[in-house]
Amino acid sequence: MTPTEPAKITDNKYRFDSFTNGQVLPGNVKGRLPAMGWNSWNAFGSGNTETLTKIMADKIIELGLDNLGYQYLVLDDGCYKSEREDGKLANEPVKFPNGFRALSDYVHARGLKFGMYNDIGTNLCAGAAVGTCGFEKTDAKSYIDWGVDFLKIDNCYYLWDNATFSNPENAKYVFAPNLKEIQLKKGEFSILLSADKGILKGRGASIKDGYATGIGTFDGTNTGTTPVGPMSSELVFEVEVPEDGDYELIVNYATARQNGCGEWLQVASGEASDDNENSAIFFDNLLPSTETPETFEASAPIKITLKAGRNKIRLMNHRRQENTLCSYAAMLEGLNEAKPDHGVLLSLCEWGKTQPQNWGYKVGNSWRILNDITFRVGSDDNPGFGNWTDPGTPSVTSQYNKAVIMDEFSGLDKGWNDPDMMMVGMNGMTTQMSQTHFTMWCMMNSPLMLGLDLRRVQKGDELYNIIANRDLIALNQDALGIQAKRIFTTAAIPENLDAADRTPDRAYITDCDRVDILAKPLADGSLALSFFNLSQEKKCGDFAVDTALIQKYLGDKLPESFYGAGATGTASSYAARYTFKNLWTGETGTFENGRFAVSEIEGCGNITLKISPVEG
Secondary structure, three states: OOOOOOOOOOOHHHOHHHOOOOOOOOOOOOOOOOOEEEEOHHHHHHHOOHHHHHHHHHHHHHHOHHHHOOOEEEOOOOOEOOOOEOOEOOEOOOOOOOHHHHHHHHHHHOOOEEEEEEEOOOOOOOOOOOOOOOOHHHHHHHHHHOOOOEEEEEOOOOOOOOOOOOOHHHHHHOOOOEEEEEEEEEOOEEEEEEHHHOEEEEOOOEEEOOEEEOOOEOOOOOOOOOOOOOOEEEEEEEEEEOOOEEEEEEEEEEOOOEOOEOOEEEEEEEOOOOOOOOEEEEEEEEOOOOOOOOOOEEOOOEEEEEOOEEEEEEEEOOHHHHHHHHHHHHHHHHHHHHOOOOOOEEEEOOOOOOOOOOOHHHOOOEEEOOOOOOOOOOOOOOOOOOOOOOOOOOOHHHHHHHHOOOHHHOEOOOEEEEOOOOOOOOOOOOHHHHHHHHHHHHHOOOOEEEOOOHHHOOOOOHHHHHHOOHHHHHHHOOOOOOOOEEEEEOOOOOOOOOHHHOOOOOOOOOOOOOEEEEEEEOOOOOEEEEEEEOOOOOEEEEEEEEHHHHHHHHHHHOOHHHHOOOOOOOHHHOOOEEEEEEOOOOOEEEEEOOEEEEEEEOOOOEEEEEEEEOOO
């Protein structure tokens, strides 16, 4: 049954304050490298069929892609009947006449793994009214019965956020009301504090005309919002009270159902802490609506327990993140109940909206970081299908620009940043673009999900030589599981960033007239260096990094063996010579004195080298 209100959170493991504790939810298996496979959406959209899926499975085997690590074959949107049958998911009978279990068996018989799709909302993005909301346990049992190994779960028609195709008024759940003042009372004790006497924590909120507004979590669906740093905001008051006990808190507030001003308020005391022991939540619900966002009213008294002396009172709304975590967790919990040792991989697809880099590791193996990389789905030879540079989300560089500074959020103990399925080989993507696109995803430890019609690929042709490059795949699947870090860029770093973010590995840069250099430590003690030209024009110059710069940014992530035999990782002990292999051309050579440079890079091109110290 579809719920009528967000889940009540009774366990602190779903709370915002727990996001930094590193603890994952039961059933979420860690230690898995980025997923590799094929997804139906980009090539076929809702037009995918059982026949096409079988052809793709056979093509993976024919091309030998399974031997390279491509193992998941995923049905995206468009495979279900438009409504449930007896409360359960059912196959679309024309496109998938033999049902999902038979198709799963076909895929498994070829040594591949079977993936499916759903949504945490009421409907799927293509419209079918079969989202998992309220049906998580029922659907989880179906997926286990069908032998599903991988679930991509979208975020359309979501009831508790103004997500895609959702009611815009759902913003009432996402932001706190505008807050003008608080009053704290106990017996004869009373104190009145205006919003400007509080402290705004995080980013996004501001004091306007004497009240706090914008308290909530940034929407990360589109470009322009950095993923680095605090994503949520709070209004915090420090108050001195005379004795231990229960106090009445009255909030002067005004509501709306729009970005920046909602109706849901959380009230807590104490410090935010990842163990949740230093903070208690006393109110977590909607407040009655007011006439306008500037028509302020007094709330009913909220009971809050304080200790004698100085206390902190937190007014906030972290529900955008908490609700989404709870919705994905409901599916994981359903899978755990249906089969405790299921091992199903969860691919979270809420497009970065709720900043899943903060909490996604708890419940998923990967999390999308932006909206779709292309909106021209259904035929991968559609003119203009692939886009290299776009000011919005549907392009290679837009996805890369965000993912490249998210390395600290990924890892074997967490999961993987997902800049969406690849557009390699699709119309609009030149061979050079496809090659660089593939390299970016490999260096950034992104899931390698092919999106093209594999009937367009022949063994040994240009497309095959890109997607089957063993050396590049080895970077993505390296046992260390360390996402490459950008350690150099020719771009001017925006001056409006916080001082801590004005470094190549943290600065969110959208100007693509630049060259970036990424460094990725590898399990065999070597290092991968990628020189990326994001511009469509050839770049000439001295594009270089050295061992000191590499050590500055990678620190103890870099194996000591990279510095050479007997090295201690200090500037005076680097190896004198390093060999390299160009992972696209096969060229080999030597760099002297620990300096690694290239002098020209083709437009949309890359030079990717594997570098190893010369012993002795």
